[in-house]
Amino acid sequence: MGVTMRDIALRAGVSVSTASRALNHKGDVSPDARARVLAAAHDLNYAANAHARALAGASSHTLGLIFINNGDSFFARMARSVTDVATAHNYSIVACNTNENPAHELQALQTLREKRVDGILIGSIASGEAPIRRLVEEGIPFVLINRFLDDVETDCVYSDNRNGAYQAISYLCRLGHRRIMHVTYPDDRFAVRERLIGYRRALAENGIPYDPCLLLRTDLSLPSLYQTTKDALCSLDLRPTAIFVYNDTTSTAVLKAVHDAGLAVPHDISVVGYDNLDYSAFLDPPLTTVTHAADEIGRMGAEILFEKMQWPQDQPWAIRRVVLQPELVIRQSSEACPHNRANQPETTIEHDSQRHAA
Amino acid sequence: MGVTMRDIALRAGVSVSTASRALNHKGDVSPDARARVLAAAHDLNYAANAHARALAGASSHTLGLIFINNGDSFFARMARSVTDVATAHNYSIVACNTNENPAHELQALQTLREKRVDGILIGSIASGEAPIRRLVEEGIPFVLINRFLDDVETDCVYSDNRNGAYQAISYLCRLGHRRIMHVTYPDDRFAVRERLIGYRRALAENGIPYDPCLLLRTDLSLPSLYQTTKDALCSLDLRPTAIFVYNDTTSTAVLKAVHDAGLAVPHDISVVGYDNLDYSAFLDPPLTTVTHAADEIGRMGAEILFEKMQWPQDQPWAIRRVVLQPELVIRQSSEACPHNRANQPETTIEHDSQRHAA
DNA sequence: TTGTAAGCGTTATCAG
DNA sequence: CTGATAACGCTTACAA
Numbered sequence: 001m002g003v004t005m006r007d008i009a010l011r012a013g014v015s016v017s018t019a020s021r022a023l024n025h026k027g028d029v030s031p032d033a034r035a036r037v038l039a040a041a042h043d044l045n046y047a048a049n050a051h052a053r054a055l056a057g058a059s060s061h062t063l064g065l066i067f068i069n070n071g072d073s074f075f076a077r078m079a080r081s082v083t084d085v086a087t088a089h090n091y092s093i094v095a096c097n098t099n100e101n102p103a104h105e106l107q108a109l110q111t112l113r114e115k116r117v118d119g120i121l122i123g124s125i126a127s128g129e130a131p132i133r134r135l136v137e138e139g140i141p142f143v144l145i146n147r148f149l150d151d152v153e154t155d156c157v158y159s160d161n162r163n164g165a166y167q168a169i170s171y172l173c174r175l176g177h178r179r180i181m182h183v184t185y186p187d188d189r190f191a192v193r194e195r196l197i198g199y200r201r202a203l204a205e206n207g208i209p210y211d212p213c214l215l216l217r218t219d220l221s222l223p224s225l226y227q228t229t230k231d232a233l234c235s236l237d238l239r240p241t242a243i244f245v246y247n248d249t250t251s252t253a254v255l256k257a258v259h260d261a262g263l264a265v266p267h268d269i270s271v272v273g274y275d276n277l278d279y280s281a282f283l284d285p286p287l288t289t290v291t292h293a294a295d296e297i298g299r300m301g302a303e304i305l306f307e308k309m310q311w312p313q314d315q316p317w318a319i320r321r322v323v324l325q326p327e328l329v330i331r332q333s334s335e336a337c338p339h340n341r342a343n344q345p346e347t348t349i350e351h352d353s354q355r356h357a358a
Numbered sequence: 359m360g361v362t363m364r365d366i367a368l369r370a371g372v373s374v375s376t377a378s379r380a381l382n383h384k385g386d387v388s389p390d391a392r393a394r395v396l397a398a399a400h401d402l403n404y405a406a407n408a409h410a411r412a413l414a415g416a417s418s419h420t421l422g423l424i425f426i427n428n429g430d431s432f433f434a435r436m437a438r439s440v441t442d443v444a445t446a447h448n449y450s451i452v453a454c455n456t457n458e459n460p461a462h463e464l465q466a467l468q469t470l471r472e473k474r475v476d477g478i479l480i481g482s483i484a485s486g487e488a489p490i491r492r493l494v495e496e497g498i499p500f501v502l503i504n505r506f507l508d509d510v511e512t513d514c515v516y517s518d519n520r521n522g523a524y525q526a527i528s529y530l531c532r533l534g535h536r537r538i539m540h541v542t543y544p545d546d547r548f549a550v551r552e553r554l555i556g557y558r559r560a561l562a563e564n565g566i567p568y569d570p571c572l573l574l575r576t577d578l579s580l581p582s583l584y585q586t587t588k589d590a591l592c593s594l595d596l597r598p599t600a601i602f603v604y605n606d607t608t609s610t611a612v613l614k615a616v617h618d619a620g621l622a623v624p625h626d627i628s629v630v631g632y633d634n635l636d637y638s639a640f641l642d643p644p645l646t647t648v649t650h651a652a653d654e655i656g657r658m659g660a661e662i663l664f665e666k667m668q669w670p671q672d673q674p675w676a677i678r679r680v681v682l683q684p685e686l687v688i689r690q691s692s693e694a695c696p697h698n699r700a701n702q703p704e705t706t707i708e709h710d711s712q713r714h715a716a
Numbered sequence: 717t718t719g720t721a722a723g724c725g726t727t728a729t730c731a732g
Numbered sequence: 733c734t735g736a737t738a739a740c741g742c743t744t745a746c747a748a
Contacts, residue, residue: 003740004740004742005741005742006735010660012717014733015718015720016719016741016742016743016744017718017721017742018717018718020742021718021744022741024743026744027717027718028556028718030717030718033717033718047471048742049740050473051408051409051410051412051418051472051474052409052413052743053471054724055407055409055410055413055723055724055726055740055742055744056723056741057724058742058743060409071435071437071439071440076428076429076430076433078455079428079434080428080455081429083455084455087455088640092454092469092473094420094451094452095423095437095450095452095453096445097438097441097445100455106448110405111450114405114406115450116407139735143446158725172740174742179566209404221636222636222639223639226640252637255642256640271738272488277582278607279580280613281586282610282611282613282614283610284614284642287728362725362726363725363726364725373734373735374725374726374727374736375728375734376733376734378726378728379727382727384727385734386733388733388734391733391734406726407725408726409726410724410725410726410727410739410740411727413724413725413726413739413741414726414739415726415727415728416726496736
């Protein structure tokens with residue numbers, strides 16, 4: 001069952017090869033024959049068998065996409081821009097999810113090899129460098145998105161999480177804050193590690209010793225993050241005057257935790273998030289945060305991958321390493337440290353409340 | 359290039375058919391031969407060619423997934439649960455995005471036909487019923503997720519948006535509200551139409567005439583939604599006492615609009631959202647909203663699809679139509695209508711602030 | 717410009 | 733239990 005090229009060749013009164021040429025706009029086919037073939041294909045509601053096509057030598061016209069969590073809104077936005085670029089190139093996407101599980105990741109890689117995808121966008125590295133190196137050996141084009149590897153020279157597109165965190169903390173230091181809490185997740189997340197590095201570097205540069213008590217690790221649910229933060233605020237003998245939160249979503253819980261601990265943002269405690277989500281400008285107070293473009297990462301990753309796939313085999317390909325710089329967006333959730341307010345006039349700080357509400 | 363089954367058969371000293379049987383755990387193969395084949399496959403880092411496999415008669419082990427916007431967080435969560443179910447069945451997902459564009463949708467459908475996917479999960483109907491009917495004719499199993507068609511009997515899993523809106527509005531009416539604004543999007547979104555139906559039905563049942571002035575349509579960006587809402591609140595001669603917003607994300611902008619119009623939530627205006635996102639319980643004030651499970655829709659849709667795909671051809675398949683009922687989650691963003699506060703003691707209303715902050 | 721024929725890498729049927 | 737051998741539906745030399 002299923003209509004094949006034979007059927008349409010028969011109906012059009014031509015051979016299979018002519019039909020193939022006509023359908024693929026390849027080679028010379030008389031306008032007349034082409035018209036008959038196209039008509040037949042249309043009449044029969046023909047859908048070329050992609051498997052046969054790929055097997056016979058054509059490319060699979062498919063990209064693999066591997067994410068640690070395609071349900072996450074940041075990854076979803078990357079997925080979307082990747083999909084858009086792929087669609088524009090007439091490619092389709094095989095989407096895999098690893099849940100940061102090394103076994104799933106290896107399985108995904110194997111599936112994509114079996115499907116003979118033309119290239120892979122990798123947004124998950126749970127099993128270390130080995131699988132990546134194998135990809136290089138096998139000559140399967142790929143681009144790392146939203147992450148990079150220190151010890152493997154690969155194409156990658158990512159946002160500089162270290163610098164984003166660094167900017168946030170430096171800004172808080174300029175406001176006079178010295179006790180800056182960091183509310184974040186366990187270390188197995190790539191971005192968690194990176195932002196922590198930026199956090200510590202900025203502290204160091206400002207002569208602030210790193211205090212492990214101010215590093216709050218929680219699991220990935222808002223309720224427990226809320227509770228952990230509130231408990232910490234109530235129990236610490238030396239309260240922080242600022243909190244740098246892993247991202248904007250979790251900042252909502254932190255804002256409420258501060259509030260419910262009887263403190264005011266930003267008067268008692270400044271809060272800075274990360275991601276600059278759509279709604280962050282509309283929180284109460286509007287959230288100071290770090291902006292970095294998920295769409296850009298996805299789009300550029302996909303575009304570089306296509307470039308690489310189309311690169312002539314005999315030409316040397318120069319590794320592309322794109323680092324997008326995040327930007328601090330200052331809103332009303334942060335202000336000068338209460339202890340220094342006299343020394344540090346608020347007017348030195350540019351506010352940006354209307355940037356997204358205009 | 360690429361190691362084939364021939365290579366591993368050669369290395370294992372067996373025929374290709376024996377190799378195939380060993381690799382697929384099909385038919386009887388001597389333990390000895392199987393071991394040699396498996397070892398060879400491992401040594402050579404073999405990846406079976408999925409295209410050859412599909413062409414030779416095996417299924418493609420692939421599902422199609424069509425969404426209007428895979429960057430949207432609600433769809434992303436559906437995608438995730440779909441992916442998880444598929445992975446558990448050892449299936450992979452070809453993800454398509456239509457942007458509600460009929461042409462893209464038809465293209466996606468065609469691509470999936472060409473790829474000979476075993477089934478399709480459809481979360482986009484922009485081109486009407488015709489393509490769906492064709493799918494039925496062609497015998498390609500599919501399940502509609504997050505939507506349904508009135509005039510075609512198809513399997514589908516969706517959340518009852520009408521009822522969700524109905525519950526929200528009925529609740530507001532019980533609180534004495536009679537001027538209830540609905541802030542929403544243009545009508546081309548399926549869920550927009552459905553929720554509007556529920557809104558109007560609840561008004562009608564409570565003897566409240568539908569007032570077009572209270573229906574606010576905006577585009578999909580938060581800043582313009584914010585502005586539109588604020589302008590409306592400032593210009594309407596008869597202000598609403600409650601606002602039912604299309605979803606929680608947009609509710610953030612509405613909360614700020616109310617606030618910036620010099621009004622208080624819920625004292626002057628009650629606000630009710632839709633979706634019950636993670637952070638909705640942490641907004642200020644915590645948002646009354648309607649909860650409906652994206653994960654459930656995705657999971658059940660995928661499971662029904664697998665059931666259908668495995669259904670014996672000769673047995674009749676009874677259409678499955680799963681309607682998930684949303685639930686109202688009452689928090690602090692809503693309270694009795696200011697005009698009736700004397701008649702309607704607040705104590706009759708159950709609050710649920712801790713439900714997600716516990 | 718067109719047709720013939722040889723693969724592509726599997727699976728499946730059928731003898732041995 | 734094993735091995736030829738014929739599909740599967742298409743692309744692509746090559747020949748006409």
